[in-house]
Amino acid sequence: IGTIFSVLRKVGHARGVTEEDFLQPGRQQAGAGYCVYGPQSTLVLTLGNGVALFTLDRETGSWVLTQDGARIPEDTREFAINMSNLRHWAPPVRRYIDECLAGREGARGKDFNMRWVASMVADVHRILTRGGVFLYPWDRREPDKPGKLRLMYEANPMAFIVEQAGGRATDGRRRILDIVPTRLHERVAVVLGSSNEVRRVTEYHQQAG
Template sequence: MRIGTTLTNYIIQNQRHIEGATGEFTGLLNDIAVACKKIADLVNKGALVNVLGATDSRNVQGETQKKLDVISNELMIEALRYNGHIAALASEEMDSVYHLPANAPRGKYLLLCDPLDGSSNIDVNVSVGTIFSILKAPDGVTNPSEKDFLRPGTEQVAAGYCLYGPSTMLVLTTGHGVSMFTLDRDFGEFLLTREQVEIPVDTGEFAINMSYQRFWDQPITQYIEECLQGADGPRQKNFNMRWVASMVAEVHRILTRGGVFLYPCHSQLRAAGKAGKLRLLYEANPMAYIVEQAGGAASTGLERILEVNPEEIHQRVPVILGARNEVRRVDELHRSEAG
């Protein structure tokens, strides 16, 4: 595909190779792109339009919602509910599935999204983003329920994210590699700027929140210790550490220059009754799909993320993703501990 191709033309050209394609998928991606452009505009303006700061509400996970969390969720719903491209939507910011209005046309897709990932960074002007995952809606179901969303990540039709940084970028996979699009603000279109993204199998860079070190399980402790020992340790090379506290930014860095990202479960999370920090359906699955399509790997430490069978829509899992050989090493340490 020619660099500079618009997102719409890119999808249309790819759909020509799919038997029975109707254009509905192209329409859905355009809906998502419209919502992302609106969110990007608000993120860019920030305090100028009074969207910074927290609300008085909490989401289903018990987290205080930022103003832009709520607004971004509303913008995603607004862009999708009457266009006939989805049958229902599930969001990290809502307790349950969002059902379309009775008079709205139904489409053949389900959308799962984290409307504003990394929202703790909003007030300090650090990159945030939107993550989305697309599934096929079950045939003949006009009002999908939660159980219709509970499918492993291997069943995703597409996944992507939009990064709101110095430039706004939309990263997408439909199961045939990963492509990156950059928003040209002069005429409001996402333009193709990179195709067939590949993550190097080896890396000298890891990302983890070191403040939880005292709570880690032994496999994570050992892995990070190996990295920190650098050229003098068993890995015989030096590692750099990064941490942005925005999964979109972390994954984008890995796609751009390599690396590995770890958000493991630990004793403090377990004490709170949680199996991990990141949500399987809204964060782990779409990012795992993207990373695998770029030649990387994504694991909970014990199993491939895309093969986890979800039990509820806000389920959490440990996440280790990025350079294939590093993810494999973390998996080896977990299996060794498990015996």
């Protein structure tokens, strides 16, 4: 359904590329983006100065700028999470989702809708275009792993895009772009999207200690 990419500047001036050149925090990315495929092919790109969307013109084979300065609304009534894993989540995530499910009769006083494509590209693209919050949290089935998604080539580029569009991205406690990777395939929990909802989930984790 999609392709995610991240661009980093090489560390130092030595010839060749080593693993150390890649082990940089996400805030040092020079660029990031993704392509989403379907009835139309869309390229979403940031170079650190906002987010632009391009659509593929199949007749000319060129990418046409169709939206510049994409912004994610601060508030939302939509969340994206794999509900089949509910019983495995930590209490802060359960608390947040329970409040969403309680709707207008609950603590939040408003109804929420759930959307889950099970494709990070598709879910994040929807959030970029109309708001929402995406959660792929830690779960107790593999307690030694902080999450499922890969920090360097999934979480970091998507976090960069989301922040450049006015949203937030954390692992539940820390800003994703501040995490210093220690290995190429490091995993991380992910909460990203509309700023106020990500802030709420992060506060619930901090309150839990």
